[in-house]
Amino acid sequence: MDYNPMELMICVASRYLEDGATVSVGTGIPCAAAMLAQRLHSPNLIILFEAGGIAPLLPTMPISVGDSRTMYKAIYTASMGEVMESLQRGMIDYCFLGGAQIDMYGNLNSTMIGSDYRHPKVRFPGSGGANDFGSLAWRTIVVTPQSPRRFVPKVDFITTPGYLDGPGARERAGLPPGTGPYKVITNLAILGYDRETKRMMVESVHPGYTLEDVQQNTGFELIVEEYTTTPPPTEEELQVLREEVDPLKLVIGREAK
Amino acid sequence: MDGQGRIFTEIDPDRMREYFRQKPKKMVNKVTTVKEAVRALINDGDYIAIGGFGGVRIPTAVLHEIVRQGKRNLGFSGHTATHDCQILAAGKCFNRCDIAYVIGLEARGIPKMTRKYFESGEVECTEWTNAAMTWRLKAAAMGVSFIPVRDMLGTDTAIYSGAKEITCPFTGKKYLAVPALFPDVAIIHVHEADIYGNSDIKGILVSDVELARATKRVIITCERLVPTESFRNDPKKTTIPYYLVDCVIEVPYGSYPGNMPYEYYSDEEHLAEWLQAEEDPETYRLFLEKYIYGTKNFEEYLELCGGLAKMQKLRRLEFLINREGGN
Numbered sequence: 011m012d013y014n015p016m017e018l019m020i021c022v023a024s025r026y027l028e029d030g031a032t033v034s035v036g037t038g039i040p041c042a043a044a045m046l047a048q049r050l051h052s053p054n055l056i057i058l059f060e061a062g063g064i065a066p067l068l069p070t071m072p073i074s075v076g077d078s079r080t081m082y083k084a085i086y087t088a089s090m091g092e093v094m095e096s097l098q099r100g101m102i103d104y105c106f107l108g109g110a111q112i113d114m115y116g117n118l119n120s121t122m123i124g125s126d127y128r129h130p131k132v133r134f135p136g137s138g139g140a141n142d143f144g145s146l147a148w149r150t151i152v153v154t155p156q157s158p159r160r161f162v163p164k165v166d167f168i169t170t171p172g173y174l175d176g177p178g179a180r181e182r183a184g185l186p187p188g189t190g191p192y193k194v195i196t197n198l199a200i201l202g203y204d205r206e207t208k209r210m211m212v213e214s215v216h217p218g219y220t221l222e223d224v225q226q227n228t229g230f231e232l233i234v235e236e237y238t239t240t241p242p243p244t245e246e247e248l249q250v251l252r253e254e255v256d257p258l259k260l261v262i263g264r265e266a267k
Numbered sequence: 268m269d270g271q272g273r274i275f276t277e278i279d280p281d282r283m284r285e286y287f288r289q290k291p292k293k294m295v296n297k298v299t300t301v302k303e304a305v306r307a308l309i310n311d312g313d314y315i316a317i318g319g320f321g322g323v324r325i326p327t328a329v330l331h332e333i334v335r336q337g338k339r340n341l342g343f344s345g346h347t348a349t350h351d352c353q354i355l356a357a358g359k360c361f362n363r364c365d366i367a368y369v370i371g372l373e374a375r376g377i378p379k380m381t382r383k384y385f386e387s388g389e390v391e392c393t394e395w396t397n398a399a400m401t402w403r404l405k406a407a408a409m410g411v412s413f414i415p416v417r418d419m420l421g422t423d424t425a426i427y428s429g430a431k432e433i434t435c436p437f438t439g440k441k442y443l444a445v446p447a448l449f450p451d452v453a454i455i456h457v458h459e460a461d462i463y464g465n466s467d468i469k470g471i472l473v474s475d476v477e478l479a480r481a482t483k484r485v486i487i488t489c490e491r492l493v494p495t496e497s498f499r500n501d502p503k504k505t506t507i508p509y510y511l512v513d514c515v516i517e518v519p520y521g522s523y524p525g526n527m528p529y530e531y532y533s534d535e536e537h538l539a540e541w542l543q544a545e546e547d548p549e550t551y552r553l554f555l556e557k558y559i560y561g562t563k564n565f566e567e568y569l570e571l572c573g574g575l576a577k578m579q580k581l582r583r584l585e586f587l588i589n590r591e592g593g594n
Contacts, residue, residue: 037374060397061320061347062471069587073535074373076320076347081470087332089472090347091405094398098417117422121394127427133385135371136426138347142398145418168422183421184432184441254305 013243015155015197015266018216018250020046021243023153023195026104030230032056033104034097034143038261040106041068041154045255058102060139062088071260080089094139096144097176100186100250105143108154110134111165113177114209114230116152116172116191119165127167138167145185149192155266156196158229173208197266199224200240204233214240268399268442270428272393275342275363276314278412278446286483296462298492299514301565305332306365308484308513309452314570315361316404316448316482318455318475321349322372322525324468326456326488328518330564334358335559344450345369346349346400346474350525350538356381357555363391365448367400375538378545394427395445397418400590403448407481415442453482456521457506458530460489465498465505470528474507479507488518490530520569520578531581537572 016039023043027033029052031052035041041057045068048055056065060075065085072079083086096102109118122130135189144150150172154160172191174180180190194201194210202213211233217240225232238263243251256262277283299307309315315333319325330351333341335358343361345352349372355361356370357380370385371377384390385394395403398418406414415433419425420443430443457466457473467486468475479485487507492515498505515589524534544554562568569578583590 059471061323061473073375073524073533074322074349075322076473077470077526078323078470078532085344087470087472089476090401090474091477094401096287096406097398121424127423129388130386132368133382135368135377136345136366136394137396138368139397141396141422141424142418145420145422169424171420171422173423180421184443185420186417247514 011242011245011248013248014262016262016264017248017251018243019153019195019197019266021239022200022245023106023151024050024247025214026151026193027052027055030054031103032058032101032105034058034060034093034102034147035106037072041071042251042255042261043106046247046251049250049254058093060090060093062090062093064088066249068091071256081115094142097142101120102143102147104149104151105147106151106153107140107144107170109140109153109169110164111160112152112154112194113162113172113174114172116150116170116194116203116210117165117174118152118170118172119167121167121169123166126164140170144172146189148189150190151192152194154194156198156224156227158227161228161230163230173203177206177208186242199226201232207233209233211235212237214238217242268425268432270430271430271558272427273391274429275365275393275467277449278557280410280412280447283449284410284535294463294509297464297512297514298462299516301328301332301516301518303556304486304514304516305329308486309333309338311339312341313451314347314451315452315454316344316478317348317351317455318473318478319525320473321347321351322538323517324527325351325525326486326519326521326524327354327455327523327525328488329454329486330354331559331565331568333498343550344400344448347397353378353381353541356384359384359389362389365400366392367395367397370421372538372542376542378542380545380548380551393395393429394424395528396424399430399445401477403445404474404477404481406445406447408448408477412447413424415445416445419441419443420572421489448457448481450482452484452486453478454486454488455479455507458489459493459497460487460515461493461495461498462515463495464509464515465495465506465535466512468506479511485511486514487512488516488521490519490521490527492517497517520566521565523524523569523574523578526569531578532584533580534572534577
């Protein structure tokens with residue numbers, strides 16, 4: 011079966027969203043993954059957009075997390091406060107995030123590159139809702155292409171909390187217990203977190219790649235114990251993704267970089 | 268932990284009580300023009316906040332006019348700010364910014380000159396998050412000076428914010444206290460309003476209900492003016508009541524090139540042209556000259572961008588109408 015890295019990441023991500031769960035998504039891969047899950051195995055998946063759209067029946071890919079597609083045949087067109095307060099109340103199971111940099115504890119940077127906040131080398135948009143979801147959703151899934159430039163030993167700025175500096179750090183900081191990083195889905199592998207050290211570990215390597223490929227594209231040492239080969243996208247997953255979720259190839263037609 | 272970021276606005280709730288006590292609440296005709304609203308209600312140095320969601324339900328006409336009138340040294344609420352931020356950055360209208368999300372245009376990309384403006388040091392920044400900003404407005408709307416929140420803890424976002432760590436007197440849990448945000452001016456585009464300022468927003472509200480309550484002076488632009496009976500007969504329609512509103516301007520297609528839910532979709536071609544223009548300083552200068560500085564008003568801008576034919580096209584796109592058949 012032929013597929014590209016975007017299709018693979020979307021199909022893999024969609025498998026984590028069980029029926030009846032709540033998931034907050036942004037545009038692009040996360041939205042495609044949620045739409046795919048809803049069409050294949052989780053008809054009762056509640057999709058939330060941070061601008062206020064709740065449980066829409068997405069007709070096409072939104073361009074903005076607040077555009078009219080996010081409220082198409084929705085159950086509720088609420089406010090950002092309503093979504094964020096549901097999140098803080100413990101009602102959001104999954105969130106999908108990305109970032110310019112990620113470290114071994116899953117901390118994310120979407121604010122700036124450089125060592126001086128007042129004089130950034132490169133300025134990015136900032137947290138948006140990322141810090142909120144990374145702080146308060148039960149499980150954070152990061153979907154991102156993998157490279158040593160992105161997977162760094164230390165992020166320049168912790169925009170969004172992963173496990174901060176290791177075991178117990180989130181709790182010490184005051185973040186709600188039981189929340190935090192869950193999986194990292196890349197174009198090469200599925201990564202999880204070691205229960206004791208809270209460091210990123212290899213769970214499975216995608217077909218056609220080796221453990222060496224994964225390690226070489228990571229700027230820190232990954233924990234490796236037992237790992238498997240990721241089941242490739244099925245014919246059904248690809249068909250629904252290509253024909254129903256993203257027929258215009260707005261997401262799956264992009265390069266994974 | 269005390270955040271290092273500067274708090275740009277008044278947070279004393281008693282000073283704000285005095286202000287809101289004095290605010291005129293008579294039901295009088297508040298219809299005006301874009302030019303007059305910007306001239307009379309927005310002063311250099313004011314702190315402004317824009318309703319909607321960056322490129323969705325934005326008051327484009329007022330934003331262009333702020334740039335044309337050359338307003339300076341504004342404070343800017345960078346709360347889900349995308350195309351609105353891009354317009355104000357084009358005029359270099361602000362010099363301080365509360366950042367939750369700025370510069371980027373979501374999935375569309377990052378405009379180069381807007382980014383440069385933020386990297387130049389001309390804009391003093393304080394970091395927040397989308398939830399923090401909506402809750403800061405909520406605190407202001409409640410008439411209190413802060414609200415406890417559970418996000419941002421442990422991160423650099425908190426360190427460069429203006430939040431302070433506090434302990435719950437009941438449970439002993441850690442919270443961040445985020446200060447109330449009382450903007451000087453809010454500009455909100457709505458679907459329908461009457462001449463007194465009663466406003467109806469269809470679909471998601473983003474933070475606009477909190478924003479209207481929290482702000483000293485509220486400018487409403489609307490797709491359509493409607494009779495007051497429209498609200499009196501169905502008070503659930505009132506998203507923002509008239510006594511919060513200072514002026515009303517009827518601006519059809521007023522969110523263009525942004526999306527107006529249930530009316531018209533965003534003009535992705537024009538937004539892409541703008542994004543592309545920012546790649547080169549000279550192209551950018553000519554682009555702004557053509558579309559903003561060289562136009563008298565928003566109507567001229569709409570004409571330049573394709574006029575009624577373009578609006579009809581965006582309307583069909585909004586409703587997923589395919590004239591060639593199908594759904």
